[in-house]
Amino acid sequence: xxxxxxxxxxxxxxxxxxxxxxxxxxxxxxxxxxxxxxxxxxxxxxxxxxxxxxxxxxxxxxxxxxxxxxxxxxxxxxxxxxxxxxxxxxxxxxxxxxxxxxxxxxxxxxxxxxxxxxxxxxxxxxxxxxxxxxxxxxxxxxxxxxxxxxxxxxxxxxxxxxxxxxxxxxxxxxxxxxxxxxxxxxxxxxxxxxxxxxxxxxxxxxxxxxxxxxxxxxxxxxxxxxxxxxxxxxxxxxxxxxxxxxxxxxxxxxxxxxxxxxxxxxxxxxxxxxxxxxxxxxxxxxxxxxxxxxxxxxxxxxxxxxxxxxxxxxxxxxxxxxxxxxxxxxxxxxxxxxxxxxxxxxxxxxxxxxxxxxxxxxxxxxxxxxxxxxx
Numbered sequence: 001x002x003x004x005x006x007x008x009x010x011x012x013x014x015x016x017x018x019x020x021x022x023x024x025x026x027x028x029x030x031x032x033x034x035x036x037x038x039x040x041x042x043x044x045x046x047x048x049x050x051x052x053x054x055x056x057x058x059x060x061x062x063x064x065x066x067x068x069x070x071x072x073x074x075x076x077x078x079x080x081x082x083x084x085x086x087x088x089x090x091x092x093x094x095x096x097x098x099x100x101x102x103x104x105x106x107x108x109x110x111x112x113x114x115x116x117x118x119x120x121x122x123x124x125x126x127x128x129x130x131x132x133x134x135x136x137x138x139x140x141x142x143x144x145x146x147x148x149x150x151x152x153x154x155x156x157x158x159x160x161x162x163x164x165x166x167x168x169x170x171x172x173x174x175x176x177x178x179x180x181x182x183x184x185x186x187x188x189x190x191x192x193x194x195x196x197x198x199x200x201x202x203x204x205x206x207x208x209x210x211x212x213x214x215x216x217x218x219x220x221x222x223x224x225x226x227x228x229x230x231x232x233x234x235x236x237x238x239x240x241x242x243x244x245x246x247x248x249x250x251x252x253x254x255x256x257x258x259x260x261x262x263x264x265x266x267x268x269x270x271x272x273x274x275x276x277x278x279x280x281x282x283x284x285x286x287x288x289x290x291x292x293x294x295x296x297x298x299x300x301x302x303x304x305x306x307x308x309x310x311x312x313x314x315x316x317x318x319x320x321x322x323x324x325x326x327x328x329x330x331x332x333x334x335x336x337x338x339x340x341x342x343x344x345x346x347x348x349x350x351x352x353x354x355x356x357x358x359x360x361x362x363x364x365x366x367x368x369x370x371x372x373x374x375x
Contacts, residue, residue: 009035009058009069011161012076014089016043020079021051022141023106023133023165028055030164035059035076037066067096073157074101077131082109082267090117090128099125102154106133108268111182111189114149118181127154132178132188135167143167146175147191149184193272193286195236196265200289202240217254221245263296 012035013024020038024047027034033056038044041061048059060066070076074097078089086105093103103126105114114130121128129150133140146166148158155177166173178184209215209223224241228234246255269290276283295302 004060004065005058005069007069007071009033010071010075011035012037012058012066012070012074013079014038014066014076014093015079016047017079018137019106019133019140020077021047022137023077023079023144024057025051025054026141026143026165027161028057031055032161032164033058035066035069037061037063063092064096067093072098072101074098075104075157075161076102077104077106079106082107082113086113087117090121094121094124094126097126100127100153102127102129102150102157104129104131104148104150104158105185106131108132108188108192108266109185110267110271111185114182114185118150122151127151129154129158130182130185132184132191134188134191139167144174147178147184147187148175149178149180149182151180152177189268189271189275192268193283196269196272196289196293197285198234198236200285200292202236203292206240206244217244217256261296262299263293265290265293265297269293 010032011027013020013027014037016024016036016038021036021043024034024036035058036044036047037060044059044061048057058069060069067074067076076093076097078086078093080086080089086107086109090103090105097103103121105117105128109130111130114128118128118130127150129148131149132147133144134147135142135144139145143166146162148155148162150158159175159177162175163173166175168174178187206220209220215223221241221244224237224244228237228241244254244256247253248255248258251258269286273283273287273290276286
């Protein structure tokens, strides 16, 4: 039986789904000895079998072995599903970690949960860094944008490791210390909310160009390519052009025409809108993007509405001779004018009231009008 490695790994990753395994590979690619652990052994074994030659990995099938393999002060990144799963892994690590060790949550956690976790672990003399990681599966492997929270002490330990794996822009790594109290996950939440709006705008531009402009997918790909050469240059515009050029291998049809038109939500866009409403900040573009996804994710409701629209009878046009002009509608009949004229010419209370009575009447009318406007 081989001896278990102790204190050899620079950093560890818990959770070997696609994001976690890609992040672990990225860490190993950049000279970081990386401990890896998953609740089920198969995922850990798969990573070592398929990618073990890409760098220095320390696999563990037991949480105690995983913790023992980390250098002190220990650093472990959690890449598991947000919610109860995250809390369970945090508790496992916290029970085994020592003062000064660092737990990093790299998932899309609600920043309110991050504040709570950071507070709880601080009382146990442990560092907790809620960290936004942007770029998806490809970014995790080849260079994400990273938004770490946590204490200054944690950042000093994390900085060289995170800078080694981050994407670069204008020669600078795309990572900086955001701040304590859930700040990293807060910024990631808003980042995702903005991305929701960006993607909705791209989808609506595509829809208008396709349905109204009459462009085919090849022509649309050229349009997005052209846009990507100017002020709209971005990752999302670039990959939109690439997606539009993809063909289905079996049918030869544009792939975009065969993709199910349902878009779900993982929560960050919704959280952005909820927190913005609570703070009184207008984020109407993000809100509409979230609502569009909600509609999109309910195909049966959409089909029911479309069926109603198809079955609705066309409105019956009124005969031309029966139309009434605006002038006719706004001009009262002669008899009405006559009645109003005779009424106004007859003596009434206002005609006999003195100046003071009329002044009181004007003041009462002003107060009533002001009250009506206020309601």
